Amino acid sequence: MNILHDERIDGALPDVDKPALLNALRTDMPELQILHQREDLKPYECDGLSAYRTTPLLVVLPDRIEQVQQIMRICHQRHVPVVARGAGTGLSGGALPLEKGVLLVMARFNRILEIDPEARCARVQPGVRNLAISEAAAAHQLYYAPDPSSQIACSIGGNVAENAGGVHCLKYGLTVHNLLQVEIVTVEGERMTLGSHALDAAGYDLMALFTGSEGMLGIVVEVTVKLLPKPPMARVLMASFDDIGKAGRAVGEIISAGIIPGGLEMMDNLAIRAAEDFIHAGYPVEAAAILLCELDGVESDVNEDTDTVRNVLEAAGATEIRIAKDEAERQRFWAGRKNAFPAVGRMSPDYYCMDGTIPRRELPHVLQGIADLSDTYGLRVANVFHAGDGNMHPLILFDANQEGELERAEELGGKILELCVKVGGSITGEHGVGREKINQMCTQFNDDELELFHAVKAAFDPQCLLNPGKNIPTLHRCAEFGAMHIHNGELPFPELERF
C-alpha cells in the first residue's frame, strides 16, 4: 500500500487556487520569501525519508512569528493545508509535503534568544539546531541533554514535533522531559503559550500533548529548554560477546545492579563490521555483539559504577571488556555507533531504518524473530539498538534498482514492527509515525483509539488543515490495510496477521 497521500483513503484535500493564494500571500507580506516555480520546489520534495517525494504547492520561508500567524490566517481562511518543516532530517516523512498544501519552512528562525545560566534554561527559535544549544550553553558548563544522532543538523522545533530521543534517553529522558515552555501558532494564526518557565503550568498539560504531535495541532514558533550541568566525567566500556542473547541479558543485569548508564548501546556483527570498516573505531569485528556502556557523573561515582558494570559484564559472559583509555578513544567508540547508519549504507545501495521499541526482556526473542524474517525475505538486516531503553533500529539492506526489493524491504520492516507490537512494544520509539508507519498504526491501535486521536486533533484543528494525513491513519486506510493482510493470507508468518 503506497504511503503517499491518497485522497481516496486518507481524506480529501480541498482544491486550492494557487495563483490566488500566491497573490494573497504576496499582497499581505511583500517581504516574505515564497518559492513556487517547479525547479525551486525540488529541494523540498522530501525530508529524511527520501524514498518518498511530493512536490509542494508552494514553499514559504518566514523569519518572523507575525508572518507565520499571517500565513496561517490566510491558509485557514482559504482552506489550504499547511505542512510545517524544520531542518527536514526526520526519518518518518512527517514533513513530506502535499501537492495541495503549503510547505511552511521554519529554518530561518535560527536565533538563540537567551541562555540563562541561573534559571538553567535556553529560549530559542524553532530552527535552531539541537547541537547549537549545547554549544552556546557550554560557556556556562551547561548542556541540553537529548541528543538524536542527527543533532548537528536537526532543529529543536522538529525535535518537539517528533519528541526526539537519542543515546542518553534512559538517564536524561526524551524531548518531552527537557522542555519548559513551547510557544505555538494555532491553525487560526493565534499565538498560545504552553508550559511555563516554572516546572509546571496551570490547566491541562498541553505541552506534553503537543510534544511528539508531528505538527498536527499547531506550529512551534519558540521553545524554552532545560539545561543541565555537564557531567564532569564520562567513561565508556565496550564489552564483546560471542552470543547476541548474552549481550541482551547483560543489559538487564546492568539495570538490575542499580546502575542507570548515561548510554547503553548494542550493535550486532553486521553493524560492527560496517562501522569498523567505515570509522576504524577499534571494534572487535569477530564479536557477535558489542555493548557500549557510558557512565557519567562526578569522578568517584563513575569509578564505583565502572567497577560494578565490569563485574556484571564479566559474569554475563563478555569475552572482552575494554575501557576507553582517554577522551579520544571514547569519542572513537561513540563515532562508530553514531555513524552506524551511514556505515551500513556503504554496504548496500539502499537501507531502510526501523525504530521499534520492546520491553528489554524480549530482546533475545525479537532478535531471533528478526533473523528469521531476514532469511525469509532474503534481505540482510543490521541491528543497532538503544539497548538500555529497548529502542531497536534494525537496518534493512536492499537495492531499490532491483525489481521488487523496495517493496520486500518495506514488507519486512512492517513485519518487524508488528513483532514489536506483539511483544508489548511500539512501532516507533523516537522517529515518529509520519507517513512511513501510517499503516502500522492500524496494528498498534484499534479503531476506537484512533477515533479518540482524531477527536483530539479536531479540538485544535477541526478542518484538518495542519499536516493532514500524517501520524494518525483514517479508519478507511486501516480497513484497506486489514483487507490487504487477509488477502495476502499466504504470506509467511501467518501468526503475525491481526485482521
Added chain:
Amino acid sequence: MSQVEQHSHRPGERAASDTEAALLEQVCSAIHSRTPLSIQGGGSKSFLGHSVPGELLDISPHRGIVTYDPTELVITVRAGTRLSTLQAELDAQGQMLAFEPPHFSDRATVGGMLASGLSGPRRPWTGSARDFVLGTRVITGQGKLLRFGGEVMKNVAGYDLSRLLVGSYGTLGIITEASMKVLPKPRASAHLSLEMDPGAALQKLSEWGQKPFPITAACHDGNALHLRLEGGTGSVKDATEMLGGDELDPAFWTQLRELTLPFFSDPRPLWRLSLPNHSPLLNTEGDELIDWGGAQRWLKTDMSEHAVQQLALSLGGHATCYTPGHSEYPFQPLPPLLMKHHQQLKQKLDPSAIFNLGRLYALL
C-alpha cells in the same frame, strides 16, 4: 463488556477484569443518562479544587499490581491500588517512584496520584509524575476502555494521551491502570541543615544548580536551608564534607512532602506557587517556605486570591489554593485563548459532560 471483547484479539491486550468492567458499566450508564460522575479513589486529594456534584464513581475496588519486573524498571498497577501498597512493593526491590508523590492520607491511591499529578521534593532533579508515566488504560467519555502508550521507555506512536491525563483531575477520562517507570534507590544519601537566611539560600541554590552537585531536595523553612544529597558513596561524602552544617532527620522530607511541618499548621490559607527556579523571595504579606530548590513556594497568607495569583503571574508562574473552600478559583485562571482550547478538548473527550465537572475550572 462487548467493547472489550471486540478488541481482545490485539497483541498484548488483556480483557477487562471484573472491577474494571464494573467501572466501565457505570460510565456507560452515566453517559446514557447524562449523569455527572464524581470520581474518587481514597479521597486524599479531594480538598484540591472545587467539590464535584454527581454520582460517586469509586475507583478503590479496582486495585492490585498487574506486573512488576524490576529489571525493566516498569511497574503496571491498577488505579485503585493504595500508594502505600505500591511503595512497599518497590521498597522490597530497592526501587522507588522517583517523583515522591504526596499521599495526604493512608488511603491515597495511584489513580488520585495521577489525576492530581503532584510530585514531591525530588521533582526538580528527577522529573514529575507525568514524566514517569509510560502508558495507561483509560475509560473514555465515549464509554470505551482504551489503552495508550505502553510499558516501554520510548513510544511516540500517536498523541501522548497518558501524559495529558496526568494532572487533569479526572476531567478528561478515567485512568484505570498505569504503567510507570521506576528507578533504583540511590546508593548513598545524606541529610543536612545549613544556617542561612532565605535570600542567601536562594543565591546558593542557584549557584549549586549550575554545577554537578548531588542535591535531590532543597528547602528553606524560614529557619535554615535543608538539603538532601543522593548519589554514589564518593560524591555524597565529598559534598557533605564540603557543605558542613548539621545532620538532619530524613523524616523532614516526608513531613515536607505531606505538608505536616510546623509551617503548615499556621491557620492562614495555604497557597502553592510554582515559579521559575531563580525567582526572588516573595517579600509579601505572610510566611513563605521555599521548596524544589526555589521553584515551589508555599505561602501562608491572608492576601486575596487575586493578589496571590497576580503575584505568581508577575513572576512567570501560577498559584494554587490548598485551603478548601477558601478560593473561588483554587487553580489559577487561564488566558482566554488557552481556556478556549481546554474547553474544546474537554468537549471532544467528554462529550456527555460527565467527568468531574468543574473540579478544575467551572467551564470544564
